[in-house]
Amino acid sequence: MTQTAGDEYLIGVDIGGTKVAAGLVTAAGGITHQARTPMVANDAIAGLAAVISSIDSVRAAAKLEAELDIPISGIGICAPGPLDPRTGIVINPPNLPGWRNFPLASEISKTYRLPVRVDNDGNAAALAEALWGAGRDYRNVFCATIGTGIGTGIVFDRHIYHGRTGAAAEGGHMTIDYRGPRCGCGKFGCIEVLASGPSIARRASEKIAAGRSSAIMEQAGGRLDRITGEMVGRAYGSGDLLAKEVLQETALFLTVWLGNIVDLLEPDVMIIGGGVACMLQPFFEEIRNGLPSWCVNSHCQEIPLVTAHYGADAGIAGGAALCRSPVT
Numbered sequence: 664m665t666q667t668a669g670d671e672y673l674i675g676v677d678i679g680g681t682k683v684a685a686g687l688v689t690a691a692g693g694i695t696h697q698a699r700t701p702m703v704a705n706d707a708i709a710g711l712a713a714v715i716s717s718i719d720s721v722r723a724a725a726k727l728e729a730e731l732d733i734p735i736s737g738i739g740i741c742a743p744g745p746l747d748p749r750t751g752i753v754i755n756p757p758n759l760p761g762w763r764n765f766p767l768a769s770e771i772s773k774t775y776r777l778p779v780r781v782d783n784d785g786n787a788a789a790l791a792e793a794l795w796g797a798g799r800d801y802r803n804v805f806c807a808t809i810g811t812g813i814g815t816g817i818v819f820d821r822h823i824y825h826g827r828t829g830a831a832a833e834g835g836h837m838t839i840d841y842r843g844p845r846c847g848c849g850k851f852g853c854i855e856v857l858a859s860g861p862s863i864a865r866r867a868s869e870k871i872a873a874g875r876s877s878a879i880m881e882q883a884g885g886r887l888d889r890i891t892g893e894m895v896g897r898a899y900g901s902g903d904l905l906a907k908e909v910l911q912e913t914a915l916f917l918t919v920w921l922g923n924i925v926d927l928l929e930p931d932v933m934i935i936g937g938g939v940a941c942m943l944q945p946f947f948e949e950i951r952n953g954l955p956s957w958c959v960n961s962h963c964q965e966i967p968l969v970t971a972h973y974g975a976d977a978g979i980a981g982g983a984a985l986c987r988s989p990v991t
């Protein structure tokens with residue numbers, strides 16, 4: 664890859680409960696090197712060492728290719744919330760119990776003598792899409808990452824909207840059906856418990872348990888508890904009617920939800936990413952056609968509904984993007 668004078672690199676880090684992924688990211692949002700390290704969830708110091716080790720691996724890989732006469736200008740980290748994006752302190756993440764009130768940004772900054780930013784994955788992924796991805800031509804961006812959960816981010820004029828304490832944009836926990844199933848967050852009928860990958864699997868298995876037949880059961884080896892969202896997606900691809908019904912219901916839940924989002928924010932673009940996004944893409948048209956029933960905004964169908972540019976690398980790109988946008 665040819666670099667020109669004045670270029671710089673960013674390091675993006677994506678911390679999960681079981682692994683840390685780090686990558687070297689160009690000023691234009693391209694990821695050139697990646698490294699993965701197992702995460703230590705229950706020990707603060709060992710967890711920090713895992714993050715440092717993943718950053719070191721990326722720096723070493725880049726040096727091997729003699730590209731590092733280009734400076735690294737910052738490190739941005741996606742970490743599990745709750746956290747304070749202004750101070751870079753991780754507060755009490757349920758899946759990283761070792762890090763209670765842990766000053767992640769200042770620890771990493773001390774090690775590398777670089778500016779360090781920390782935010783949650785939903786916000787960071789939205790910023791990467793807004794700066795470099797599917798939202799780069801738009802001012803006001805709403806982005807949802809649908810996978811095992813639903814993370815969301817709101818970006819206005821290339822700045823993440825954080826709210827008063829940094830806890831804004833938890834759009835995955837907006838209740839769509841207050842009589843619905845209980846979400847992991849404790850509330851009932853959040854969009855996350857209706858439209859995430861595991862909830863798609865749950866609704867398929869409930870229909871099969873009620874006596875319906877479906878090709879999904881073959882994929883799951885005859886076991887209801889082995890059904891996954893991906894299996895539902897594959898079965899839909901091969902014409903399975905029950906899978907189609909489950910995905911159509913999912914699309915309806917998302918239509919109701921996005922109708923609320925449009926009425927609240929009227930974004931210039933709505934971006935859907937995450938592992939479930941591909942499986943839902945055939946339903947985007949249906950969602951857009953359904954919006955006027957769930958939205959008072961007469962321009963709602965003019966808002967593009969698009970797939971995210973970044974896939975599994977969204978956390979790395981998102982981390983790096985944080986270095987490009989000051990917290991306001």
Ligand SMILES: [Zn+2]
Pocket residue numbers: 835836837846847848849850853855856
């Ligand atoms: Zn919830």
